[in-house]
Amino acid sequence: MSQFESFKDVVDQYKVIFFDAFGVLKNSNGLIPGIEKTFAYLKETKKEFYVLTNDASRSPEALAQSYHKLEMYDIVPECIISSGMLAREYLQLKVSHGTVAYLGTEKSAHYIETAGLKTLSIRELDLNDIDEVNALVFLDDEGFDWNTDLNKTVNLLRRRNIPVIVANTDNTYPVSKNQIAIAIGGVAKMIETIVGKQFMRFGKPDAQMFIFAYEHINSYPAVGRKDILMVGDTLHTDILGGNKFGLDTALVLTGNTLADDVEVRVRSTGIIPTYICESAVIEV
């Protein structure tokens, strides 16, 4: 018997569910065991759901593919909201021409190309030919040399005063049960400190990620914020962002926050979820 609330009882009170991905739906071993039952229940009860992820390394199509490979077919591209989509929206609205330089793989450059802009990997950038570079985007931690190309980035930003977009606000991500890696968000913070300029960050906990998801739900604006539940494993992104946007929030203990210290962490951070549940699995 648990001291925590039943996720099913919680979900029953809402019409739309926003899920974080890593630590909620999957972890480094694959899907969270039993999570497919949750999606069967959502389908049966006709609840809408969206996956909100600070991931700009791949397109929503490629992200959905990664779930299909794990035999989870309910997550389709249309229900994925990635921070990369916010970066694309910014570029479409604010950068009308020229070249956009980026740190990331070719796959991540998808978000710039679909904004109708020319892309240039930082790896290919020549510091003597930068007059056409009108923006810089941090997309993914792969696809460039961390030494040569980060130094190149610093020098580019000293010479060209251009908007800098960070399409992933996380510092790290897990690569296996015991190992983490530095995410592009952590790298971007170092470069920001060094050049002393203000970058623009897209992703949870920023309100823009939640309003973007809110505007994308099918039933918008018939559904109010009171009808939406945000489910996440991380206090500083999922719960803080959901709370501030006015959503009810459920913290699950299958990722960054463990049952042992959930109480201490809620108290020490002052970030208070509406509910705490062992996992997002609904046993039916």
Next chain:
Amino acid sequence: MSQFESFKDVVDQYKVIFFDAFGVLKNSNGLIPGIEKTFAYLKETKKEFYVLTNDASRSPEALAQSYHKLEMYDIVPECIISSGMLAREYLQLKVSHGTVAYLGTEKSAHYIETAGLKTLSIRELDLNDIDEVNALVFLDDEGFDWNTDLNKTVNLLRRRNIPVIVANTDNTYPVSKNQIAIAIGGVAKMIETIVGKQFMRFGKPDAQMFIFAYEHINSYPAVGRKDILMVGDTLHTDILGGNKFGLDTALVLTGNTLADDVEVRVRSTGIIPTYICESAVIEV
């Protein structure tokens, strides 16, 4: 002849104008001379406008009154978007019962009362009777004793793990040509550092302020972000926030940023306005 762009030529390209208040429409001496002509022009050309202000010390009605006293009658309560309104929205969505303690004058408590909640000035709060206090809001720098009541605030937050809302993100505000005062946003930052908890800030440059204004415009959602211009005197709030939300931005030089060092500051911060204009006055 000016090296800067004509504000009229800029305004002509947009359907809706968002204005910052202090340093754009008024300063410590009263209205910016000639600004009434801008509002005559907006009326004549049937452009919508809104005033976005990081001010939670008074209701929109009281803020509008302050313009009427200066014989500027075009600014009515309906076109004022204050950070206090965001704080109220948060309280309505997330705090359903109990008492909300606040730092500020009785006038500023308006934002809590209209959310249907019981209010309690930090001055009246008894640390032995805090079980009913379910949130704390920083509203205004007046209405409490900075020594006794700030110490009381720290001890309240050590004992009660409750959401803390900061309804004004500014550090300082001008009180005369040569003098500034510490704003409640600056005080809140000190308390946040001391208690080590995460507060929730509402106001520019946060996206939520712009979303809130965007959803309040009459013509929403027929008008897109491309049709809105944000006008402000401060790079770190008005321009950064407007840019990140995808709006075009006009920096005016009648407040925090002066003609002499505008170039240096744009370059050193990396916050780049779409336009730079001497003032928001339209000569007709």
Next chain:
Amino acid sequence: MSQFESFKDVVDQYKVIFFDAFGVLKNSNGLIPGIEKTFAYLKETKKEFYVLTNDASRSPEALAQSYHKLEMYDIVPECIISSGMLAREYLQLKVSHGTVAYLGTEKSAHYIETAGLKTLSIRELDLNDIDEVNALVFLDDEGFDWNTDLNKTVNLLRRRNIPVIVANTDNTYPVSKNQIAIAIGGVAKMIETIVGKQFMRFGKPDAQMFIFAYEHINSYPAVGRKDILMVGDTLHTDILGGNKFGLDTALVLTGNTLADDVEVRVRSTGIIPTYICESAVIEV
């Protein structure tokens, strides 16, 4: 039987002991019970000792008096090293003439007067007559009005580019078992953020405090750093500062760090004491 080390066994390995005051020798109820036995033992074994305190509110003489009132006569002015003494040293070396403005009580101004400089309480300062003010010192949280006088401080620092000294690096201090108060160090940090200038901080964990104490020991330089033990209750000041200066360090659990979470805190901060002891009491 304890999992922690015997303080006597630890002390036996060193020739000179540096003690933090609050949380080690005394707390809000008075002396730590039994601490007088430690000083009897130090006398008997002819070990030198010093009290290193981030306190600039009173002179070493007045600080020693406060121990004598508690019937602890071994702590004489000569063995007290306060952060106020460092501030005085700075003033003597770097400010040769004019007036030094201060935030604090008249008692705290002792440190400026004994540097041979004219003092001026921020309360008496007239913003129209500041040409003679050549430095500003934060000494104590009492003796001025937190609203009027902090605003006056901000305006002073906008008009006069003068060195600012913070003679107490702590954010808070305990006033009773369950209550804390904001220390002048916390107030100074707010003002520093607001004016955007670099203040000079004196006190633990800064190396200068340890150097100053080191140079004051009677047996200097015959005694090496290897012969000195720093004893404190706070990881971020006593232990971090002691470690960095090359001293061995003993964390005691009678103040800020409790037996329950000492392990978690050492792990999460990465600040590693050489020893952990229940208290600084030596049972003989």
Next chain:
Amino acid sequence: MSQFESFKDVVDQYKVIFFDAFGVLKNSNGLIPGIEKTFAYLKETKKEFYVLTNDASRSPEALAQSYHKLEMYDIVPECIISSGMLAREYLQLKVSHGTVAYLGTEKSAHYIETAGLKTLSIRELDLNDIDEVNALVFLDDEGFDWNTDLNKTVNLLRRRNIPVIVANTDNTYPVSKNQIAIAIGGVAKMIETIVGKQFMRFGKPDAQMFIFAYEHINSYPAVGRKDILMVGDTLHTDILGGNKFGLDTALVLTGNTLADDVEVRVRSTGIIPTYICESAVIEV
């Protein structure tokens, strides 16, 4: 005719001169033209001098060699004080056995080897065999892979709670007239943010660097702090650190701070040099 003070007139008032290296004695093109005349004058007038440098990439011997190659023979190993020497002192006092892992070239490992400890390049470190690793030192930005090895560093620090030493506090260094590179100090700051632990930094502006130099001067302690001049090109390291340690300071305009904006920068930072001189060259 210059508005700045004559460096010769300034030097004449002191017995010992502390010099920063880069931007004062040399730049990316080699020696500052005419600087050899300054050292001839110091020899003639029998003034002691030391070079204080935030550089742990090479031993003092190798650093002196680099000046000899530029035909400047007055700078011998004995007058070089590097931040690497402070790191070595820390290791000697606080790490008695086991292996010290490091980020840097083999040449930089000199500072660990001469402390009598076993060294292990982060490149060679195997995360499955870390029980003997008792400290980690950031020495130089070369000698490791920034991607693989920085991720390895993060995982090492999550598993082993060991002291972390940063032997260079700079964020960047110049590599040519128009290009800079990220220094190991900037890299260390990113890792510190990511792992959330407290690192120990050695180098200017920290007082420890100045006390270390002070204790190394031949005439110590006969010479007081009033007799020492610190000469540097950077407000935040050379001038801030020198001031705080109680030394008089001379800012020279041949490096990071340019004649054009020296006034603005002194005013905006509140870091006030005793003197401002065009360069450290003495025309005789």
